[in-house]
Amino acid sequence: MNQNAAKNKIRLAVERLLSSYPLHAKIAAEWSIHENEDISTMAVGMKKDKLFLWYSPSFIDELSLDEIESVVHHEVNHILFNHPFHQPEPNEDSNARLIAEEITVNEWIKTKLPGNPILLIDYPNLSSKQSTEERYNLLKNKCNKKLKPLDNHDTWREIKDNDNGEYAISQNISVAINGLSEDQKDKVDKDFLNQTVYSGNAGSADTENIVPGESTLTWQQILKRYSGRFYDIKPALGMPPRRFPHLVGIVPGRRRRNCIPKIMVCIDTSGSMTKEILGDVSAELTKMSKKSNIFIVECDCAIVKIYKYCKPLTSVSGRGGTDFRPPFEIEIIKRICPDLIIYFTDGFGEAPIDKPKIPVIWIITPGGQSPCDWGKHIFINPDLHNTTRYVLNSW
Numbered sequence: 120m121n122q123n124a125a126k127n128k129i130r131l132a133v134e135r136l137l138s139s140y141p142l143h144a145k146i147a148a149e150w151s152i153h154e155n156e157d158i159s160t161m162a163v164g165m166k167k168d169k170l171f172l173w174y175s176p177s178f179i180d181e182l183s184l185d186e187i188e189s190v191v192h193h194e195v196n197h198i199l200f201n202h203p204f205h206q207p208e209p210n211e212d213s214n215a216r217l218i219a220e221e222i223t224v225n226e227w228i229k230t231k232l233p234g235n236p237i238l239l240i241d242y243p244n245l246s247s248k249q250s251t252e253e254r255y256n257l258l259k260n261k262c263n264k265k266l267k268p269l270d271n272h273d274t275w276r277e278i279k280d281n282d283n284g285e286y287a288i289s290q291n292i293s294v295a296i297n298g299l300s301e302d303q304k305d306k307v308d309k310d311f312l313n314q315t316v317y318s319g320n321a322g323s324a325d326t327e328n329i330v331p332g333e334s335t336l337t338w339q340q341i342l343k344r345y346s347g348r349f350y351d352i353k354p355a356l357g358m359p360p361r362r363f364p365h366l367v368g369i370v371p372g373r374r375r376r377n378c379i380p381k382i383m384v385c386i387d388t389s390g391s392m393t394k395e396i397l398g399d400v401s402a403e404l405t406k407m408s409k410k411s412n413i414f415i416v417e418c419d420c421a422i423v424k425i426y427k428y429c430k431p432l433t434s435v436s437g438r439g440g441t442d443f444r445p446p447f448e449i450e451i452i453k454r455i456c457p458d459l460i461i462y463f464t465d466g467f468g469e470a471p472i473d474k475p476k477i478p479v480i481w482i483i484t485p486g487g488q489s490p491c492d493w494g495k496h497i498f499i500n501p502d503l504h505n506t507t508r509y510v511l512n513s514w
Contacts, residue, residue: 122154125179129172132187141303142312143195145295147172155274163194163203164274168283170291173274186233193232193269196224198288199315200251203275206456212259214266218242219254221268227311236269248314252453282379285412293429316414316427316454326436332398334406335499336482342380342411345459345478381412383457384428385446387464388437389419396484399499400463401432403482407461414455416446425451441468443490447475466490 129152137144150163155173162173172194179187197203202220207213221237226247239245245254278284299307358372384407386392386400404413413428419437422445443462445451452475460479465487479494489496 122176125154125174125176126152128179128184129174129187129191132184132191135184136188136191139306140192141299142295142307143192145298146195146198146291147191149291149294158271158274160270161190161194162271162274163198164277165281165284165287166277168281168287170278170287173271182233185230189228189230189232190269192228192230193224196227197270197275199292199312200224201316201454202251202272203278204285204456212255212262214264215258215260215262216255217268217272218258218262218266219251220272221266222254223249223251223314225269227308232269234269237266248310250314250450250454252450285379285381289412289427289429292427316425326434327394327438328434329394329397329401329432332395332400332402334399334402336403336406336497338403338407339410341480341497342459345380379410379412380458381414381456382407383414383416383446383452383455383460385416385418385443385460385462385464386435387419387441387443387462387468388417388423388435389441389468390438391441391465391467392484396465397432397435399484403463404428405431414457416451416455418442418446421445422451425454443468443470447471452477464490 133144133147136147150170150172151166152172152174154176155162155164156175158173159175160178161175164171164173172191182190197220200220200223202224205216205220207216218237222239222242222245225232225236226239239247242258244257249257278288281287359367360370360372363370384404386397388397404415407413408428415424415426415428415432416422417424417435417437420440420442423436441464443464446460446462457477460475460477461482462479463482463484465484466481466489467487468490470491474491474493481490481494481496483489483496483498485499487498
């Protein structure tokens with residue numbers, strides 16, 4: 120099959136996906152579709168600042184339209200589950216990780232997948248709707264048979280190593296969500312979306328509109344002390360390798376490069392947080408997001424939403440009691456993998472006894488109190504514009 124025929128076949132499959140999975144179709148429709156001779160199946164990657172759907176013409180030639188539709192669905196699921204940005208732990212079981220990722224994305228695909236896909240039904244020790252991390256922990260050091268994924272995961276490095284990778288994906292998903300009609304929104308599986316890092320409303324929490332607010336915090340100054348944490352170690356031919364310095368220019372060394380920080384911002388959405396205060400929180404997020412990748416966790420006495428921040432908040436969900444502990448659970452931390460945690464609250468609630476390994480900043484709203492004796496606490500002073508009071512600097 121020639122390149123144009125294969126590309127047209129993929130485009131037709133994306134159009135067909137629109138009828139049942141409009142969110143997936145709109146996400147994939149923004150990707151550039153191109154042949155890649157380095158892969159044998161299909162993959163999602165990135166070139167410059169553009170997301171690409173790479174394919175092998177021979178692979179496309181062998182598949183029916185239904186199967187291509189399923190593979191595109193598979194690729195979009197990997198993006199929605201944030202798999203390309205996973206940071207491997209030392210001595211990680213890569214085979215167990217691959218199986219966990221494949222099961223998680225394939226669980227939500229009801230149409231036929233080509234080849235020998237890795238499916239939940241083949242792993243009786245796993246349950247439905249578990250997270251990738253939960254499945255990995257159950258599979259770790261127990262999967263001796265090396266399996267191959269349906270697609271190529273090597274191209275994820277193109278996204279992960281790109282300084283604009285997370286921003287490009289968040290914009291891709293934001294445009295897709297905002298482009299859904301009301302009928303199309305009804306077709307989006309809410310259980311599925313709540314499993315992803317772009318989850319929407321989880322459960323029956325009340326939603327309240329908030330009013331526009333004002334930012335008073337100097338985020339450049341606040342985040343400056345953490346700048347040393349925000350870097351990636353990447354190969355660089357110009358750097359001499361530590362073990363083979365005489366092979367500089369041949370064997371790559373390693374170089375630290377500054378990167379955009381990933382910040383998990385928790386918002387106390389309990390009834391004690393007024394819509395005016397929440398409007399100010401939204402204004403702070405708008406300023407903070409200019410130089411940060413932000414994931415929002417809305418929580419009252421339980422987590423009600425987790426999603427990538429893409430635009431100013433107009434409403435929040437929750438409005439019940441207060442419990443600060445759920446966002447600090449290990450599964451939530453591993454799901455987002457933040458460099459820093461920031462919690463907006465009035466402080467009236469129960470916080471974890473033990474501090475997490477990740478730095479935490481508590482932003483205490485006017486009239487609030489410190490919820491614990493760890494982390495950095497910043498009190499917003501309602502009487503002094505653009506002034507904050509800093510206390511409890513210990514970790």
